[in-house]
Amino acid sequence: MQLVLDRLTKQYGTKIALDRIDAVFQPGIYGLLGANGAGKTTLLRLICDILKPTSGEARLNGKNIGELGEKYRAALGYLPQEFGFYPNFTATDFLLYMASLKGLNKRYAREKAAGLLETVGLKKEQGKKIKTFSGGMKQRLGIAQALLNDPEILILDEPTAGLDPKERVKFRNFIRAYGENKIVILSTHIVTDVEHIADEILILKDGSLVKKGTENSIISEIAGCVWECRVTKQEAIHLENTFTVCNSKSEDEKIVVRVISDQKPWKTATPVPPCLEDLYMHYFHGEGQ
Amino acid sequence: MLRMIRFEFQKMFGRAVVIGALAVLVFISFILLKAYCFNTSRTTAYLPDGTTLSGREAILYHQSVAGKYEGDFTDEAVARMVSDFAEEYPKDFYGMTHDGSVNASLPSAYLYLPMFLPPQNYDEIFREAAGKGTAISPLTEYGLISMREYMSLADEPLQYGYSDSWELFFLSFFGPAAAIATPVLIVIILAVSTAFSGEYSMKTAPLILTTKYGKSRQITAKLLASLLFATLLMGFVFALFCIAFGLQYGLAGWNADMQTNFGLCGSRYCPAGIGSRSAPGYADCFSCECGECPGGIASANRQFVDFCPSSPWTGCWGWDSNIGCAGSFRRYSTQSISKLSRRSMIFR
Numbered sequence: 001m002q003l004v005l006d007r008l009t010k011q012y013g014t015k016i017a018l019d020r021i022d023a024v025f026q027p028g029i030y031g032l033l034g035a036n037g038a039g040k041t042t043l044l045r046l047i048c049d050i051l052k053p054t055s056g057e058a059r060l061n062g063k064n065i066g067e068l069g070e071k072y073r074a075a076l077g078y079l080p081q082e083f084g085f086y087p088n089f090t091a092t093d094f095l096l097y098m099a100s101l102k103g104l105n106k107r108y109a110r111e112k113a114a115g116l117l118e119t120v121g122l123k124k125e126q127g128k129k130i131k132t133f134s135g136g137m138k139q140r141l142g143i144a145q146a147l148l149n150d151p152e153i154l155i156l157d158e159p160t161a162g163l164d165p166k167e168r169v170k171f172r173n174f175i176r177a178y179g180e181n182k183i184v185i186l187s188t189h190i191v192t193d194v195e196h197i198a199d200e201i202l203i204l205k206d207g208s209l210v211k212k213g214t215e216n217s218i219i220s221e222i223a224g225c226v227w228e229c230r231v232t233k234q235e236a237i238h239l240e241n242t243f244t245v246c247n248s249k250s251e252d253e254k255i256v257v258r259v260i261s262d263q264k265p266w267k268t269a270t271p272v273p274p275c276l277e278d279l280y281m282h283y284f285h286g287e288g289q
Numbered sequence: 290m291l292r293m294i295r296f297e298f299q300k301m302f303g304r305a306v307v308i309g310a311l312a313v314l315v316f317i318s319f320i321l322l323k324a325y326c327f328n329t330s331r332t333t334a335y336l337p338d339g340t341t342l343s344g345r346e347a348i349l350y351h352q353s354v355a356g357k358y359e360g361d362f363t364d365e366a367v368a369r370m371v372s373d374f375a376e377e378y379p380k381d382f383y384g385m386t387h388d389g390s391v392n393a394s395l396p397s398a399y400l401y402l403p404m405f406l407p408p409q410n411y412d413e414i415f416r417e418a419a420g421k422g423t424a425i426s427p428l429t430e431y432g433l434i435s436m437r438e439y440m441s442l443a444d445e446p447l448q449y450g451y452s453d454s455w456e457l458f459f460l461s462f463f464g465p466a467a468a469i470a471t472p473v474l475i476v477i478i479l480a481v482s483t484a485f486s487g488e489y490s491m492k493t494a495p496l497i498l499t500t501k502y503g504k505s506r507q508i509t510a511k512l513l514a515s516l517l518f519a520t521l522l523m524g525f526v527f528a529l530f531c532i533a534f535g536l537q538y539g540l541a542g543w544n545a546d547m548q549t550n551f552g553l554c555g556s557r558y559c560p561a562g563i564g565s566r567s568a569p570g571y572a573d574c575f576s577c578e579c580g581e582c583p584g585g586i587a588s589a590n591r592q593f594v595d596f597c598p599s600s601p602w603t604g605c606w607g608w609d610s611n612i613g614c615a616g617s618f619r620r621y622s623t624q625s626i627s628k629l630s631r632r633s634m635i636f637r
Contacts, residue, residue: 048499073500073503073504074501077499080495083492083493089299089300093296096292098500100293100296100502101502102501102502149501
């Protein structure tokens, strides 16, 4: 199975939301990173055939996804970033409704819904109305609906938003297992989620795909450029104003600042191995401010 | 598909605005029932002793009078009716022929008797009534028009039975149909709009549109659910009216034979707006050729051409559904027709 994005472009008036995106997805987990407004959600919506591209196309096994229609959507599972529920539906009702729209037969749908509710930790709440659910519970229900049809292509837009750390770990483990023979595309702000489970990472900036590859291959770009400096509070402020600071934490009476710089930023600075978060900061430092 | 339709219903009824609208509709239905079905002169009854009943008691009285003649509707039955009428309401005959407010409350069984009174004697009856004031001879003395004058009867005689209250109900229900239709339509619009806009207002569209049938069968399911909802709602309102009316006035006559109803009232089987009768045996009803009757209105027969008037209504049929359709009108003089028409109007 192969999903190909071929010069996929989406334009709203004069604004180019996505500019000629080329990518090939095969079974595995793909992490999509980007700042707000980078075009992640637009890209996912194009892949889901909710939006039509201005130009270019997405193909599954060589066939345009729009032309595949129901066949494509039968293989698709999607968790949007923002979505709602029918508040008077119970969790089970909602999953059964989604199952009917996904064309699953009644008996299978019941079994699958029950299993997924257990998987996402909503077994006890299966008979409760969704309007009584917390944000995290709704998010887990959203994940469950995306998995109802055992999709060959699973698109998750900010799937861990609203989940507590324990649920996030559980989710990551589940997705890791699920993505072994399925295409999973995961968009998130939480770099560690991608870092832990993505086989390949795509970095989207201003509607363009600026980086694509495995974690090691893309962070190698900033190898030797990441430094840690143990400084005073005043010196830390100076570093923050001068360089891209990825992180800072207090240790004893000093502050350990993680800095990205081509050159040694401070006399006591020591080079450290880069991580994905450093790369993210390298690309998106200053955006959204 | 059925599951999808069921869920569409669940979505509709999950909206407080739909439930609220349904509750308001039930309330409005009862107001309309009260206004159109329970509050009408037809639910009053004028008793022989002069007292007037109203509402349920009046209907029950009408039913009891009509009950006496239930069964074969023959010339003998008509004779009994006329005889009983003359006996029970002799003092009111004059008023009855001149005062519509009186006879509007007469037992329904007597309302159509003028159809069977020989019009050639009508002047005589009328003069006697006018002369004596309140006392007249039994009407049966003047002889009656046979049923066969109205229609060629089939082997089996027509069946007489009480149906007036339900007839009133149906006329009343369909009469204010426009009034009940407006709130019903509002509820339908509210419910159906939630079915179609819910995905966007509740932000479930991205979920739905990425499902296999989200862009195809779901639309069909929504359309079918909407159609079903509208049908069920109309059925519900109709059933509500039936139940309320049945509780109020009883079930007597609800299943009366339709042919009997036609047979009882000449004017009622004249198609709306047209005076000629389409019932068997009325082949003598022709379109008016006088050139004076309003368009589309028929005269009882060709001989009416002669009577079609300067005052056009005497000979023209269908100008008002209240006018009787007596096939033997052709035998009358213009003057008689004028009087009979007037009388028929009063009796109705």
